[in-house]
Amino acid sequence: MSDRSMILNLFFFNPQGDHRFSWRHPLSPTKEILTFGYYAKLVQAAEAAKFDAVFIADHVAVWDSVASGLRHYANARLEPITLLSALSAVTDHIGLMGTASTSYNDPFNISRYFASLDYISSGRASWNIVTSWLEEEASNFGLSGVARHGDRYLRADEFIHVVKRLWDSWEDDALSFDKPGGDFADPSKIHPIHHTGEHFRVRGPLNVPRPPQGYPVLAQAGSSEAGKNLAAAHADVHFCFISAVEEGLAYRADLNRRLVSKGREPGDLKIITGVLPVVLGNETEQERREQLEDSLTIDAVAIDLVSSYTRLDLTGLSPDGPLPALPDESEFDGIRTELALLKKYDPSLSIREIGRRLVKSSSTWLLIGTADQVARQLAELYESNAVDGYNLMFPFLPTDFENFVNGVVPLLQARGVFRNEYEPGTLRDRLGLKRPGNSFLL
Amino acid sequence: MSDRSMILNLFFFNPQGDHRFSWRHPLSPTKEILTFGYYAKLVQAAEAAKFDAVFIADHVAVWDSVASGLRHYANARLEPITLLSALSAVTDHIGLMGTASTSYNDPFNISRYFASLDYISSGRASWNIVTSWLEEEASNFGLSGVARHGDRYLRADEFIHVVKRLWDSWEDDALSFDKPGGDFADPSKIHPIHHTGEHFRVRGPLNVPRPPQGYPVLAQAGSSEAGKNLAAAHADVHFCFISAVEEGLAYRADLNRRLVSKGREPGDLKIITGVLPVVLGNETEQERREQLEDSLTIDAVAIDLVSSYTRLDLTGLSPDGPLPALPDESEFDGIRTELALLKKYDPSLSIREIGRRLVKSSSTWLLIGTADQVARQLAELYESNAVDGYNLMFPFLPTDFENFVNGVVPLLQARGVFRNEYEPGTLRDRLGLKRPGNSFLL
Numbered sequence: 001m002s003d004r005s006m007i008l009n010l011f012f013f014n015p016q017g018d019h020r021f022s023w024r025h026p027l028s029p030t031k032e033i034l035t036f037g038y039y040a041k042l043v044q045a046a047e048a049a050k051f052d053a054v055f056i057a058d059h060v061a062v063w064d065s066v067a068s069g070l071r072h073y074a075n076a077r078l079e080p081i082t083l084l085s086a087l088s089a090v091t092d093h094i095g096l097m098g099t100a101s102t103s104y105n106d107p108f109n110i111s112r113y114f115a116s117l118d119y120i121s122s123g124r125a126s127w128n129i130v131t132s133w134l135e136e137e138a139s140n141f142g143l144s145g146v147a148r149h150g151d152r153y154l155r156a157d158e159f160i161h162v163v164k165r166l167w168d169s170w171e172d173d174a175l176s177f178d179k180p181g182g183d184f185a186d187p188s189k190i191h192p193i194h195h196t197g198e199h200f201r202v203r204g205p206l207n208v209p210r211p212p213q214g215y216p217v218l219a220q221a222g223s224s225e226a227g228k229n230l231a232a233a234h235a236d237v238h239f240c241f242i243s244a245v246e247e248g249l250a251y252r253a254d255l256n257r258r259l260v261s262k263g264r265e266p267g268d269l270k271i272i273t274g275v276l277p278v279v280l281g282n283e284t285e286q287e288r289r290e291q292l293e294d295s296l297t298i299d300a301v302a303i304d305l306v307s308s309y310t311r312l313d314l315t316g317l318s319p320d321g322p323l324p325a326l327p328d329e330s331e332f333d334g335i336r337t338e339l340a341l342l343k344k345y346d347p348s349l350s351i352r353e354i355g356r357r358l359v360k361s362s363s364t365w366l367l368i369g370t371a372d373q374v375a376r377q378l379a380e381l382y383e384s385n386a387v388d389g390y391n392l393m394f395p396f397l398p399t400d401f402e403n404f405v406n407g408v409v410p411l412l413q414a415r416g417v418f419r420n421e422y423e424p425g426t427l428r429d430r431l432g433l434k435r436p437g438n439s440f441l442l
Numbered sequence: 443m444s445d446r447s448m449i450l451n452l453f454f455f456n457p458q459g460d461h462r463f464s465w466r467h468p469l470s471p472t473k474e475i476l477t478f479g480y481y482a483k484l485v486q487a488a489e490a491a492k493f494d495a496v497f498i499a500d501h502v503a504v505w506d507s508v509a510s511g512l513r514h515y516a517n518a519r520l521e522p523i524t525l526l527s528a529l530s531a532v533t534d535h536i537g538l539m540g541t542a543s544t545s546y547n548d549p550f551n552i553s554r555y556f557a558s559l560d561y562i563s564s565g566r567a568s569w570n571i572v573t574s575w576l577e578e579e580a581s582n583f584g585l586s587g588v589a590r591h592g593d594r595y596l597r598a599d600e601f602i603h604v605v606k607r608l609w610d611s612w613e614d615d616a617l618s619f620d621k622p623g624g625d626f627a628d629p630s631k632i633h634p635i636h637h638t639g640e641h642f643r644v645r646g647p648l649n650v651p652r653p654p655q656g657y658p659v660l661a662q663a664g665s666s667e668a669g670k671n672l673a674a675a676h677a678d679v680h681f682c683f684i685s686a687v688e689e690g691l692a693y694r695a696d697l698n699r700r701l702v703s704k705g706r707e708p709g710d711l712k713i714i715t716g717v718l719p720v721v722l723g724n725e726t727e728q729e730r731r732e733q734l735e736d737s738l739t740i741d742a743v744a745i746d747l748v749s750s751y752t753r754l755d756l757t758g759l760s761p762d763g764p765l766p767a768l769p770d771e772s773e774f775d776g777i778r779t780e781l782a783l784l785k786k787y788d789p790s791l792s793i794r795e796i797g798r799r800l801v802k803s804s805s806t807w808l809l810i811g812t813a814d815q816v817a818r819q820l821a822e823l824y825e826s827n828a829v830d831g832y833n834l835m836f837p838f839l840p841t842d843f844e845n846f847v848n849g850v851v852p853l854l855q856a857r858g859v860f861r862n863e864y865e866p867g868t869l870r871d872r873l874g875l876k877r878p879g880n881s882f883l884l
Contacts, residue, residue, distance in 0.1 A: 023619070023626055030619035034651065036531065036562045060550060062632070062649045070629040076617065076651045079558035085527035086562045089478065104548065108502060108582045116521035120478045120528045139645035140550045175518065177465070177472035182740050184465055187512040190504075203581035207504045209476065209518045298624050 007389025013057035019395035053095030061136035066304035088121035118211035123426030126217035169205030232258035243365035248386025302355025371407030449831025455499035461837035463738035495537030503578035508746035530563035560653035565868030568659035611647030674700035685807035690828025744797025813849030
């Protein structure tokens, strides 16, 4: 194979899989989702398959503003930083990507958690930066509502700046360990950051030395204008939703322009797209699979999902009637990507039908077929240079994951687009990302 | 042995040991302090010796307000929550006690980290609650100075209340996992907490179910009036500094009165005292040990330590002259325990001599002797019921720890005051603590 490999991540938000009713699948875990063994086995299998990383999405609330949320939807989940830290101890190579919000944390703490995880894992830590859009989250942190979209991104920009400065606050060679001379460190290489901005005042330095990767890999999701600009300014990995070559090439060209305008180079930002991979034993299985997914779906949740994504109050409306007019995207404080998707739907669809579509795949590429078909489509999109790899959002865990590993990975390896073995080095090395210079030395 | 065992914890703040210059010891680790393997080996050895827990102290800053801090003192350390999470994956029994500050965190996040760690470790998590007194910490979180002592404790009380309510927000049997019926959970058993107080507004519920221990074990350090009252209101384990039977019995009686006044029972709070155990091969080694410790000490740090503990500016004063008048304890926002200790010193001591004493043992019991002598003194204080056990603050890691495990632990086991094997159950079970009831069901 070439010296490049596509990026393959095991993604999850629901520990039972990305289908909203994955918890109802006959083979899905139940109380095992609250045990470490479930995740250890899954991630060790992903490492055996040479995956780049496990990617854990997160919210800091339960989805309970709608009536169906608590009863029918899998709201219980472990916290990513603790879980990834534990996983680091039972793995050697796989990257550990975890979500933390810039809206509901302090930059000093986040900088320290990921620096510490980077040491514990010998350079495998990655922070997935989110600004958090869910109303339920704001009320767990003293706020009466989610901050405006633009304000969240301004805070995020300052937050990330502070986190990076703290990672830089110890130069790489600041530690002396000179026992006879009595010098533990060289004070001239340790820097308070003296940050004073709109949102934060942080003196520093951090109390963890500069991480092995310089900066843990910075991932960012969200394709709004503000999201793409944030990625171009700070991120190493951009998580988006692309399923076609031309769309992907245009998207990359757009991101490259933004990168250059921030003084960075095109290769500095890897593009990974979300995909729901479903590997069938043969083509006749598709109908059965669709019936299974349909049978798991609970309409009350589907309808509440429309309400949650549009921020429209749908109570009193017939679920079999049409949607009211959708809000304007530029004024929308929810997930703008999902709103844009909804606007593309056939306007004659009922609320219930829209909800059931959202349950199935939302804006994510549902890639269903035989192992050959799935491997070919993933390879072709990658070979076209539209994307650098995939966040694999298996609808049902562990079954869809196991089918993919057994069926698709060997085909990708045979085609030379996915590694056969891990190379030595950090996650950053593996992804082809530069180790960042220290901002105190520029 | 009886059905009780003394509590033995492997304590550390500096990963090289509790002596302030442990990093200079010829056998101390250097860059290994930034690798997981160093801690895994240490804590696995503590588990092999049947210790109750590893107890990680913490600050959220480096000690750099004094000139000597960065150069001569071991300021670099990993973060406790990430480190303990990783350690949970390579151990099966030992408790995982980690420090987190109520002054520089949000209760939702702390509640979630420790709930998640409690699941990952199958009921071994413990939160050591601190309010943080170091000036350097405040400036990393947007504050111009440390909050007043009393105010910190008022915030801590509310913080802990919110954390416990969040742990209670899912009743123990809230999860249904009813796949055919479509009920993931029973909404009537999941409670928003709707907390509105002086410091926090938190709606809840948590997005992690009630932890295996109900509440992870709550530890608290600090023997000020406010500290003892906070322990009596909330804590399961109180970490203090006692080295004599009468002192300990009086201390316990005082804490018991406070417990009763809070509606709790005397056995509800375990008392562990800090001790610096140094096991010598024979009595003639003591002088050599003292010479070693003296030779490691750097006077500049010793003098800065006096300044840090008294909050007095000592620049311009001769280090060989006396201390100026000490501040009044009731108005003091630093560590009141240390101030009280300093007031007991001979007033004719020079600043340098006081500093060198602080470096050696501060207010902690320095227990130096043969294995027989150390075991007998630990057993006697425990048998008198003055304390329930010990935070073992080994001056030099790993050597003092290894000497203790090889020499003292077998003697304590032979005497019947320390377990030979772990019993099944959670950390809470092992410590003889009740599983707390759910406040939503009272």
